[in-house]
Amino acid sequence: xxxxxxxxxxxxxxxxxxxxxxxxxxxxxxxxxxxxxxxxxxxxxxxxxxxxxxxxxxxxxxxxxxxxxxxxxxxxxxxxxxxxxxxxxxxxxxxxxxxxxxxxxxxxxxxxxxxxxxxxxxxxxxxxxxxxxxxxxxxxxxxxxxxxxxxxxxxxxxxxxxxxxxxxxxxxxxxxxxxxxxxxxxxxxxxxxxxxxxxxxxxxxxxxxxxxxxxxxxxxxxxxxxxxxxxxxxxxxxxxxxxxxxxxxxxxxxxxxxxxxxxxxxxxxxxxxxxxxxxxxxxxxxxx
Amino acid sequence: xxxxxxxxxxxxxxxxxxxxxxxxxxxxxxxxxxxxxxxxxxxxxxxxxxxxxxxxxxxxxxxxxxxxxxxxxxxxxxxxxxxxxxxxxxxxxxxxxxxxxxxxxxxxxxxxxxxxxxxxxxxxxxxxxxxxxxxxxxxxxxxxxxxxxxxxxxxxxxxxxxxxxxxxxxxxxxxxxxxxxxxxxxxxxxxxxxxxxxxxxxxxxxxxxxxxxxxxxxxxxxxxxxxxxxxxxxxxxxxxxxxxxxxxxxxxxxxxxxxxxxxxxxxxxxxxxxxxxxxxxxxxxxxxxxxxxxxxxxxxxxxxxxxxxxxxxxxxxxxxxxxxxxxxxxxxxxxxxxxxxxxxxxxxxxxxxxxxxxxxxxxx
Numbered sequence: 005x006x007x008x009x010x011x012x013x014x015x016x017x018x019x020x021x022x023x024x025x026x027x028x029x030x031x032x033x034x035x036x037x038x039x040x041x042x043x044x045x046x047x048x049x050x051x052x053x054x055x056x057x058x059x060x061x062x063x064x065x066x067x068x069x070x071x072x073x074x075x076x077x078x079x080x081x082x083x084x085x086x087x088x089x090x091x092x093x094x095x096x097x098x099x100x101x102x103x104x105x106x107x108x109x110x111x112x113x114x115x116x117x118x119x120x121x122x123x124x125x126x127x128x129x130x131x132x133x134x135x136x137x138x139x140x141x142x143x144x145x146x147x148x149x150x151x152x153x154x155x156x157x158x159x160x161x162x163x164x165x166x167x168x169x170x171x172x173x174x175x176x177x178x179x180x181x182x183x184x185x186x187x188x189x190x191x192x193x194x195x196x197x198x199x200x201x202x203x204x205x206x207x208x209x210x211x212x213x214x215x216x217x218x219x220x221x222x223x224x225x226x227x228x229x230x231x232x233x234x235x236x237x238x239x240x241x242x243x244x245x246x247x248x249x250x251x252x253x254x255x256x257x258x259x260x261x262x263x264x265x266x267x268x269x270x271x272x273x274x275x276x277x278x279x280x281x282x283x284x285x286x287x288x289x290x291x292x
Numbered sequence: 293x294x295x296x297x298x299x300x301x302x303x304x305x306x307x308x309x310x311x312x313x314x315x316x317x318x319x320x321x322x323x324x325x326x327x328x329x330x331x332x333x334x335x336x337x338x339x340x341x342x343x344x345x346x347x348x349x350x351x352x353x354x355x356x357x358x359x360x361x362x363x364x365x366x367x368x369x370x371x372x373x374x375x376x377x378x379x380x381x382x383x384x385x386x387x388x389x390x391x392x393x394x395x396x397x398x399x400x401x402x403x404x405x406x407x408x409x410x411x412x413x414x415x416x417x418x419x420x421x422x423x424x425x426x427x428x429x430x431x432x433x434x435x436x437x438x439x440x441x442x443x444x445x446x447x448x449x450x451x452x453x454x455x456x457x458x459x460x461x462x463x464x465x466x467x468x469x470x471x472x473x474x475x476x477x478x479x480x481x482x483x484x485x486x487x488x489x490x491x492x493x494x495x496x497x498x499x500x501x502x503x504x505x506x507x508x509x510x511x512x513x514x515x516x517x518x519x520x521x522x523x524x525x526x527x528x529x530x531x532x533x534x535x536x537x538x539x540x541x542x543x544x545x546x547x548x549x550x551x552x553x554x555x556x557x558x559x560x561x562x563x564x565x566x567x568x569x570x571x572x573x574x575x576x577x578x579x580x581x582x583x584x585x586x587x588x589x590x591x592x593x594x595x596x597x598x599x600x601x602x603x604x605x606x607x608x609x610x611x612x613x614x615x616x617x618x619x620x621x622x623x624x625x626x627x628x629x630x631x632x633x634x635x636x637x638x639x640x641x642x643x644x645x646x647x648x649x650x651x652x653x654x655x656x
Contacts, residue, residue, distance in 0.1 A: 181375055181377065183373045183374075183375055184380075186364075186371075186373070187373060187377040188379070188390075189343075189364045189365060190342060190343075190344075190364045190365070190369060190371045191390050191394060191442075192365045192391050192394040192395050197394065201394075202381075206379075206381055
């Protein structure tokens with residue numbers, strides 16, 4: 005038979021198999037999310053129906069109305085949680101970026117004693133599962149009176165984010181040739197000016213993506229926040245989700261509505277910088 | 293007035309010493325080229341003049357100021373980098389005006405200086421583009437423009453042409469030379485390309501392994517190389533070298549060849565001395581295709597292994613005692629591999645080096 009035809013058929017088959025595999029993988033990833041969004045719009049009866057109702061019969065904004073109105077079971081203070089989440093995530097991100105920029109720049113540009121060891125040490129901290137820190141953290145926070153405060157959680161998230169931020173930003177600065185800063189110095193800049201006027205603007209996209217990583221980590225974190233927050237004063241949105249469970253019932257619809265509220269800012273940010281996110285991850289990976 | 297003086301300048305990276313006590317005086321308005329193979333310390337020397345590398349020992353003065361510990365911004369220098377180092381987030385205009393902006397010069401003055409530089413380098417049509425949208429040659433020009441707007445005392449060039457293709461390189465070479473005549477400034481230029489060094493320099497500094505091997509005008513280093521390294525590094529094709537021993541005013545060379553000791557060296561060699569005879573391809577030509585030789589010459593018969601026609605001349609590759617020897621043929625005719633030709637070696641233009649020190653035996 006025609007050899008070319010054979011190869012063409014084989015190539016086509018492989019392509020369809022790949023598309024099918026991709027479909028399955030994406031379905032596994034996306035269907036839960038889709039289910040959450042759908043549930044936030046339909047009555048509890050339909051959510052709990054057996055067999056499940058795939059095509060929604062009636063959609064409404066009841067759960068959102070209940071959530072923002074503070075009525076219904078528990079009367080969840082959603083806006084308060086949103087504000088807490090925002091304050092904690094934004095503050096911890098800003099601090100993590102400042103520290104990460106200083107650290108990443110130092111690792112990318114300077115030679116100093118113990119550089120490799122410090123870098124590996126920082127990376128090793130990422131190997132420790134966050135939950136295993138919850139008890140020690142709880143004790144420390146309890147002793148220092150930082151339980152149920154914004155500052156306590158901000159500190160935890162800064163510590164969580166700094167190593168990764170340093171790693172990412174180090175990668176971005178490494179990509180900028182050292183001659184740029186040297187040229188700036190020869191053009192009359194101090195070291196400090198050379199950084200802010202030349203290197204920082206060039207690395208800005210990278211720093212922004214590192215910031216978004218840090219923000220998303222803080223925004224989504226549940227395990228530690230659930231230990232370290234107690235009241236509406238400091239509870240973040242992921243912790244707030246639990247308010248929808250009471251002794252005998254779970255308000256699935258309300259919970260899903262809050263989840264959607266959480267997802268929206270994260271989704272917007274991710275779309276804004278997805279190009280940089282991928283760049284950041286890939287050359288972080290190559291660099292090792 | 294901006295002469296540059298290096299006094300016993302040493303550079304060490306940890307325990308590794310890369311520049312060994314360099315002494316060099318560069319005059320005002322002089323175009324000096326540092327040339328040498330990679331790793332010879334030429335770039336490091338340049339970066340020490342720029343203030344981008346600290347010096348480990350010695351003294352560097354620009355004008356009549358010692359600048360050892362001054363940061364680059366206080367040295368009044370400009371530098372063109374190999375990769376241009378243009379600021380990617382700024383337009384050409386902003387790139388050119390950056391140094392003046394940092395110096396907080398009034399806007400009108402900046403615009404005037406930038407336009408002037410753009411005019412000199414014919415960049416006026418690209419002023420609002422970002423470097424990413426420029427070709428290699430245009431980037432190169434912006435880099436040079438950025439250097440000239442501030443009217444520095446000294447221009448430093450670090451292999452500025454090595455990222456360009458051959459044609460553009462020749463073109464930019466001419467532009468740099470013209471630029472030097474226009475701006476009348478001291479230039480220190482680093483390259484590994486000896487052709488660039490020969491064509492651009494008022495004086496060439498040949499470096500190897502952190503030492504200066506020779507300093508001289510292009511013709512001086514070409515016609516009177518101080519040692520075999522300079523002899524083979526400067527000039528293309530490289531100088532042919534054959535070892536031999538002096539016996540009764542003759543040199544017995546490897547391969548059983550014998551030539552008379554060239555007259556100009558006769559006083560400086562002793563009986564039984566081991567020497568290296570050097571000659572360029574231009575001084576070894578086949579009979580009938582040679583320049584008329586006025587003084588003493590030797591005649592030798594050799595087999596051509598390979599020929600490279602270049603148009604006006606043909607390069608012939610032959611060998612003596614398994615050493616490749618290159619000769620030149622003027623008014624060329626086709627030469628087949630394996631053809632035997634008799635060659636004339638112009639002894640008046642031969643060089644003689646001591647075999648042990650590799651230094652020239654020419655009397656100074």
